[in-house]
Amino acid sequence: MSIPQEHDYIGLSEPLPSEKISYKMAAAAAAAEGVSPSLNAEKIGAFNLKETELRLGLPGSEAPERKGGIGIGVSLFGKELKDESVCVKSFVSGAKRGFSHAINGAGKWGLSIHGGSAADLGGNGGPNVKEEIPAVKAVEERKNEASITAPASKAQVVGWPPIRSFRKNTLATNTPKKDDVAGKSGSGCLYIKVSMDGAPYLRKIDLKTYCSYAEISSALEKMFSCFTIGQCGQGLAAKEHLSESHLMDLLHGSEYVLTYEDKDGDWMLVGDVPWEMFTDSCRRLRIMKGSDAIGLAPRTMQKSKSQN
Amino acid sequence: MDQDHKKLKESSFPCEVLEKVLSFIDSHKDRSSASLVCKDWYDAERWTRSNLFIGNCYSVSPEIVARRFPKIKSVRLKGKPRFSDFNLLPQNWGANVHAWLVMFAKVYPSLEELRLKRMTVSDESLDLLARSFPGFKALSLSSCDGFTDEGLKAIATHCSFRLLGLVQMIIYQNLTELDIADSVTEDIGGGWLSCFPESFTSLEILNCASLQCEVSFDALERLVSRCKALRVLQVNESINLEQLQRLLVQVPHLTRLGTGSFMQELTVRQYKDLQTAFSNCKNLQALSGLWDATSVYLPFVYGACASLTFLNLSEANLRSGELAKLLPHCTSLRRLWVIDTVGDKGLEAVGSSCPLLEELRVFPLDPYDLDNQQGVTEAGFLAVSRGCPNLKYVLYFCRKMTNDAVVTIVQNCPDFTHFRLCIMNPGEPDHLTNEPMDEAFGAVTKTCTKLRRLSVSGLLTDKAFEYIGKFAKNLETLSVAFAGSSDRGMQCVLEGCPKLRKLEIRDCLFGNAALLSGLDKYETMRSLWMSACNLTIKGCKLLAKEMPRLNVEVIQDEWSDETHANKVYVYRSVAGPRRDTPPFVLTL
Numbered sequence: 001m002s003i004p005q006e007h008d009y010i011g012l013s014e015p016l017p018s019e020k021i022s023y024k025m026a027a028a029a030a031a032a033e034g035v036s037p038s039l040n041a042e043k044i045g046a047f048n049l050k051e052t053e054l055r056l057g058l059p060g061s062e063a064p065e066r067k068g069g070i071g072i073g074v075s076l077f078g079k080e081l082k083d084e085s086v087c088v089k090s091f092v093s094g095a096k097r098g099f100s101h102a103i104n105g106a107g108k109w110g111l112s113i114h115g116g117s118a119a120d121l122g123g124n125g126g127p128n129v130k131e132e133i134p135a136v137k138a139v140e141e142r143k144n145e146a147s148i149t150a151p152a153s154k155a156q157v158v159g160w161p162p163i164r165s166f167r168k169n170t171l172a173t174n175t176p177k178k179d180d181v182a183g184k185s186g187s188g189c190l191y192i193k194v195s196m197d198g199a200p201y202l203r204k205i206d207l208k209t210y211c212s213y214a215e216i217s218s219a220l221e222k223m224f225s226c227f228t229i230g231q232c233g234q235g236l237a238a239k240e241h242l243s244e245s246h247l248m249d250l251l252h253g254s255e256y257v258l259t260y261e262d263k264d265g266d267w268m269l270v271g272d273v274p275w276e277m278f279t280d281s282c283r284r285l286r287i288m289k290g291s292d293a294i295g296l297a298p299r300t301m302q303k304s305k306s307q308n
Numbered sequence: 309m310d311q312d313h314k315k316l317k318e319s320s321f322p323c324e325v326l327e328k329v330l331s332f333i334d335s336h337k338d339r340s341s342a343s344l345v346c347k348d349w350y351d352a353e354r355w356t357r358s359n360l361f362i363g364n365c366y367s368v369s370p371e372i373v374a375r376r377f378p379k380i381k382s383v384r385l386k387g388k389p390r391f392s393d394f395n396l397l398p399q400n401w402g403a404n405v406h407a408w409l410v411m412f413a414k415v416y417p418s419l420e421e422l423r424l425k426r427m428t429v430s431d432e433s434l435d436l437l438a439r440s441f442p443g444f445k446a447l448s449l450s451s452c453d454g455f456t457d458e459g460l461k462a463i464a465t466h467c468s469f470r471l472l473g474l475v476q477m478i479i480y481q482n483l484t485e486l487d488i489a490d491s492v493t494e495d496i497g498g499g500w501l502s503c504f505p506e507s508f509t510s511l512e513i514l515n516c517a518s519l520q521c522e523v524s525f526d527a528l529e530r531l532v533s534r535c536k537a538l539r540v541l542q543v544n545e546s547i548n549l550e551q552l553q554r555l556l557v558q559v560p561h562l563t564r565l566g567t568g569s570f571m572q573e574l575t576v577r578q579y580k581d582l583q584t585a586f587s588n589c590k591n592l593q594a595l596s597g598l599w600d601a602t603s604v605y606l607p608f609v610y611g612a613c614a615s616l617t618f619l620n621l622s623e624a625n626l627r628s629g630e631l632a633k634l635l636p637h638c639t640s641l642r643r644l645w646v647i648d649t650v651g652d653k654g655l656e657a658v659g660s661s662c663p664l665l666e667e668l669r670v671f672p673l674d675p676y677d678l679d680n681q682q683g684v685t686e687a688g689f690l691a692v693s694r695g696c697p698n699l700k701y702v703l704y705f706c707r708k709m710t711n712d713a714v715v716t717i718v719q720n721c722p723d724f725t726h727f728r729l730c731i732m733n734p735g736e737p738d739h740l741t742n743e744p745m746d747e748a749f750g751a752v753t754k755t756c757t758k759l760r761r762l763s764v765s766g767l768l769t770d771k772a773f774e775y776i777g778k779f780a781k782n783l784e785t786l787s788v789a790f791a792g793s794s795d796r797g798m799q800c801v802l803e804g805c806p807k808l809r810k811l812e813i814r815d816c817l818f819g820n821a822a823l824l825s826g827l828d829k830y831e832t833m834r835s836l837w838m839s840a841c842n843l844t845i846k847g848c849k850l851l852a853k854e855m856p857r858l859n860v861e862v863i864q865d866e867w868s869d870e871t872h873a874n875k876v877y878v879y880r881s882v883a884g885p886r887r888d889t890p891p892f893v894l895t896l
């Protein structure tokens with residue numbers, strides 16, 4: 001039951017308080033059941049069902065036992081993932097922590113600026129409330145954006161601290177050059193949300209960094225591979241521009257299908273239109289279960305026919 | 309009687325004399341004052357003005373400038389509001405220099421100098437610049453964006469002038485595209501250096517330190533070897549120590565040097581050569597660069613430090629010991645920039661080794677990690693203040709501060725003109741007493757009567773702003789973030805600071821009442837920026853209606869809606885509303 005051992009397995013440098021407890025419990029439970037102390041992540045995961053439990057809550061509300069939890073989602077987002085099977089259990093607490101930290105972070109300054117004195121708060125009744133909501137939403141958004149470039153424990157506020165991004169010898173990560181204004185940019189980045197059925201949180205990607213369907217599908221595969229056994233978008237990876245006949249192969253073949261919501265609010269299958277047209281009209285992406293998407297295809301093909 | 313009177317008036321002050329006298333006045337503020345005396349003075353002044361300074365490119369139009377000033381030789385032009393440095397302004401907001409260049413080419417063909425700050429400069433504009441002004445001497449692009457290698461090539465090819473500092477360029481998308489480019493057969497970004505013709509020998513200043521790309525060393529070496537008048541050379545990180553040595557032996561008389569990367573495995577021979585090269589730089593006044601400098605290689609520079617007045621270590625993550633060893637060699641130091649890896653201990657060394665210090669900037673290594681306990685605290689600042697009574701300019705990033713410390717600091721250094729304190733956690737109180745930081749800034753404004761620029765941070769209530777309004781009578785620029793407890797705060801500043809020119813506010817709860825309390829004030833200021841505050845479109849519209857000579861612009865982003873105005877930029881202008889607003893900028 002050596003905690004450092006377990007932590008080494010997961011690849012963390014610093015054991016964190018709440019995790020220590022849960023690992024202890026896991027290891028103890030394991031020992032009690034006669035399992036060897038050198039548990040692998042999946043077994044730990046099995047014992048930590050509570051930690052993996054998906055919970056949806058309003059911003060700012062969270063289960064009390066998680067309050068102190070820093071979570072090991074620090075290395076979750078993106079590049080530092082070493083062990084995919086680990087993230088199944090780790091992302092939840094990490095995501096929650098990042099989220100709550102962001103909210104708490106917001107609360108810290110949100111409250112301090114709004115609550116110099118109770119009297120002031122009262123006096124600013126209406127506008128105050130209005131301010132809270134954008135601020136909280138803002139922090140949420142910022143957290144999502146930040147999570148792509150920085151570990152979840154760092155809650156970033158856009159443009160704060162006021163450091164110029166050219167300073168190379170700081171650990172300052174380059175925050176996205178402009179806010180996510182979907183569809184309003186000419187040159188610039190185009191961040192869109194990507195959701196996957198069954199995943200507890202969304203990701204954001206910059207469509208401008210990809211130039212073909214193959215690229216984006218492999219990137220998404222990497223991003224979401226910890227949630228599936230790597231079947232999403234397999235069909236898409238094969239062809240850059242899909243034709244009608246391939247669509248049907250795709251749907252019957254793979255478990256997941258990539259769809260997008262276009263300008264008109266309709267959900268379309270990815271791959272019909274030329275890449276540029278796609279980036280122009282795409283508002284968000286959704287990795288759908290293949291079974292759900294079958295109903296989508298005929299309509300999609302009809303639409304693309306009518307557009308042609 | 310009338311005739312005599314007239315003759316008297318004419319002969320007492322012929323305009324040639326007036327013009328001669330006014331031509332000695334350089335300060336544009338003094339010139340503006342002179343031009344207001346009477347019509348004769350206005351005319352004389354406009355004919356003799358040769359240096360044009362425009363602090364906000366939208367406050368006036370090229371046509372108006374062309375009409376008023378016929379003989380301009382040098383131009384300084386500033387564009388975007390300062391918060392654009394921190395990504396608060398969407399791309400393509402504006403401040404494009406092209407329309408200005410077109411006018412300059414037509415009206416001021418003998419233009420010699422152009423200094424731009426925070427403007428968008430396209431390659432097309434650089435090309436126009438390169439071809440339109442035969443006597444052009446100096447180009448400075450500070451925090452500008454929009455151009456690529458091609459634009460620089462045009463300048464290098466067509467101009468044989470003293471290229472003055474491509475200082476702090478921020479190349480947004482373009483260089484990224486260059487990096488991603490499929491064909492990488494030629495030097496990216498360094499190519500323009502090769503475009504200087506072989507006959508070009510007049511370069512005196514070359515600063516490409518912020519270029520993020522490989523620079524062609526061959527071209528650079530050739531350029532340096534034939535430009536014997538070179539006195540400022542600042543290279544970028546791609547130049548290593550060995551290459552630096554080869555450059556230094558060509559130009560030992562440099563006054564300002566920016567090195568490249570300071571980490572490289574060297575032979576004994578190379579080590580010695582470098583030491584010699586540096587020792588031969590007897591005229592060095594400013595030293596920067598020093599990327600990744602460590603205690604192994606830092607001693608090279610000791611020989612060149614005696615005459616240094618400015619040492620920029622903001623790219624070298626030095627620790628306290630390394631700094632402590634370096635500073636005693638810098639006996640003339642006036643300005644010092646460091647990263648907070650030097651810690652409070654390093655700052656103690658500053659206090660004890662740099663009695664002549666006038667400016668200190670401490671940058672954070674890791675600004676975004678709110679849990680991080682590294683860096684500097686009030687102790688370091690105190691130590692510097694005790695040893696450096698001449699301190700006038702400070703920019704200090706820290707995670708902890710106390711009111712008492714600041715009170716003592718300004719007692720030790722009452723001559724501050726620029727006090728920029730950034731406590732990095734928003735709304736952070738005094739870490740010993742848990743009180744707001746109001747008293748700190750009260751002390752700053754009360755004690756430092758010459759204060760012109762102030763940036764506040766930490767937990768602040770309206771009291772801090774009361775102090776500012778009451779005491780900061782020379783304040784010209786104020787930056788506020790995550791502060792204040794009511795509209796009254798902003799009101800105190802607007803009513804109390806007579807010389808206020810620039811007010812930039814973010815993430816405070818000031819609302820329409822605060823905005824409108826400055827109705828009479830904004831025309832005396834250059835600009836007001838308010839983002840993530842409590843402003844509504846209605847409030848901004850009211851301001852726009854009451855003050856028609858102000859441009860009230862609202863920048864739409866995803867956090868604004870029909871009522872909430874998330875980013876507001878207000879500035880005085882004689883040019884009327886902008887004619888080049890992008891779709892997300894709403895002029896009210």
